[in-house]
Amino acid sequence: MKYETQKVAYAYFVCAMALFAIQVLGGLLAGWIYVSPNFLSELLPFNIIRMIHTNALIVWLLLGFFGAAYFLVPEESEREIYSVKLAYLQLAILVVGTLGAVGSYLVGIHGGREFLEQPLWVKFGILVAALIFLFNISMTVLAGKKTAITNVLLMGLWLLSLLWIFAFINPDNLSLDKMYWWFVVHLWVEATWELVMAAILAFLLLKLTGVDREVVEKWLYVIVATALFSGILGTGHHFYWIGLPGYWQWIGSIFSTFEVIPFFLMMSFAFVMVWKGRRNHPNKAALLWSLGSSTVAFFGAGVWGFLHTLHGVNFYSHGTQITAAHGHLSFYGAYVALNLAIFTYAMPILRQRQPYNQVLNMASFWLMTGGMAFMTFVLTFAGTIQTHMQRVIGDYFMEVQDSLSIFYMMRFGAGIAVVLGALLFVYSQLVIRNREIIEPGPAQPVAGE
Amino acid sequence: MAEILTKTRARNIFYAGSLFFVVIFVVLTVNSHRYVVNTSTAGMPLTEEVVLGKHVWERHSCINCHTLHGEGAYFAPEVGNVMTRWGVQDDPEAAFETLQSWMNSQPSGVEGRRQMPNFNLTDEEIRALAEFLRWADQTDTQGWPPNDAG
Secondary structure (H helix, E strand, O other): OOOHHHHHHHHHHHHHHHHHHHHHHHHHHHHHHHHOOOOOOOOOOHHHHHHHHHHHHHHHHHHHHHHHHHHHHHHHHOOOOOOHHHHHHHHHHHHHHHHHHHHHHHOOOOOOOOOOOOOHHHHHHHHHHHHHHHHHHHHHHHHOOOOHHHHHHHHHHHHHHHHHHHHHOOOOOHHHHHHHHHHHHHHHHHHHHHHHHHHHHHHHHHHHHOOOHHHHHHHHHHHHHHHHHHHHHHHHHHOOOOOOOOHHHHHHHHHHHHOHHHHHHHHHHHHHHHHHOOOOOOOHHHHHHHHHHHHHHHHHHHHHHHHOOOHHHHHHHOOOHHHHHHHHHHHHHHHHHHHHHHHHHHHHHHOOOOOEOOHHHHHHHHHHHHHHHHHHHHHHHHHHHHHHHHHHHOOOHHHHHHOOHHHHHHHHHHHHHHHHHHHHHHHHHHOOOHHHEOOOOOOOOOOOO | OOOOOOHHHHHHHHHHHHHHHHHHHHHHHHHHHHHHHHHHOOOOOOOHHHHHHHHHHHHOOHHHOOEEOOEEOOOOOEOOOHHHHOOOOOOHHHHHHHHHHHHHOOOOOOOOOOOOOOOOOOHHHHHHHHHHHHHHHOOOOOOOOOOOOO
16 A cells, blocks of 8 residues: 555445445345246335345445545555545445445335435435545546546546536436436446546556556557547437437437447456556455456447447337346446446555455355356347247237246346355455465566656 | 557547537437427327326336336336237226226236236326226327237
């Protein structure tokens, strides 16, 4: 740890991992209800469990991003964080808000816009926490060195916080409600979060491969340019069937097809940097997660997104298990795995355990990634059958669902693998195994560093 | 990457290009907003009852099981066209009665079948919800869904 205040990130990462565990357990429970629908149906209905599953995901990913910013901004700006107290205050607000939201869901108090179900006071808490964060991190960057990584990271975080305003705007007109709802949902995960992801990935590759900063930062700008050029008008692929004008079918199809490009570039970026890099960094697990994240993001967000983004296809596949398949793999690849990559990189440093073999961590990568891949495949098959039976032939929803039960059983099996992988990951981060602590090699400065 | 693309140029392209697309997006948003209000949802007035129905829909987080215009959870049927599927889209009274008997018979308790909770709605709330669903059904959704199955 070069800067004392980077330690703040540790608390963020631990809270994020606790929520990660809640998220995957909630998902497993929801998956079980698909197999055995009477389970808990009176006590804890499906809609409540799903809210916990999705909300916990979103909050822990954000906690991870905030923690990552507190970890990497001091190193990039070459100075301590402006205020450690504010950083902990921000975390406290977010944790209280999250626990408050989960508690109120359990007693049946919630909103009804998907993913934005938080009670109003929690929404305000998130806003206040975001403002504290932006102030704190901007003051740090303004007083220190400015790099492309901090520029892009801050731009992403500023814009995503600004877009949160739309969480408070809920028009009575359902079609308008849906349109502005996407300003948070789409412009987060398919625009501003990509900026954050690319910036964190660039930081990781800079540290892990030792490639020249000029090269890394040029790639970074090209990636984020393609992300926003495609992602902003790509919002149109959500506007096909919700009461908006027909021209979105063409704008959405064309621009969301281009949304594959930033993910392809991020994957290429990761592999090219590793090939070019001359540094043999001991944290192999962080490298595995970085390469894995960009690869799975390319398949989950890029390929599986393109699969059903053209309006002619989407007319039939919209709102089926195809969407669920894409949603799961894209979130896992792009944002879950990237967060786990920065945790994996930072935790041994934060706990002063470098160099450190992370064999269990790497095992958790394969277990989770294998599980998610299998889950995506079975949901894709289920969605294909559903699309044909329900949308082409016209069979009723529940009849179709009954004939998909075998896929839901396999999905539950995949879910068990993911949960085991996630718990193994958390264990590998929190418990230091003495067998895995290794001796530092001889310091050999690499030319050109 | 080619030497002609320096880091500074890449940065400038990123900023200028993003701004360009933001401007187009804002213009199209304004146009879409007007289209929704004046055309696609104008077939039925947005009454207080419809708005109450939307609040009932939200308060019970129906979206986390059902889809509405294809968005939501995929656990329970699409409801954007449920009034058409039930054949009551043009008959408010029949829409209310059908929805009422459906809501009151939940949960079915049938073994091996997905369960919908009983939300203990008042008749006023059920009537509002029925109006909201009729209002959603009359929206011009570019021909989606492909058939009544939703």
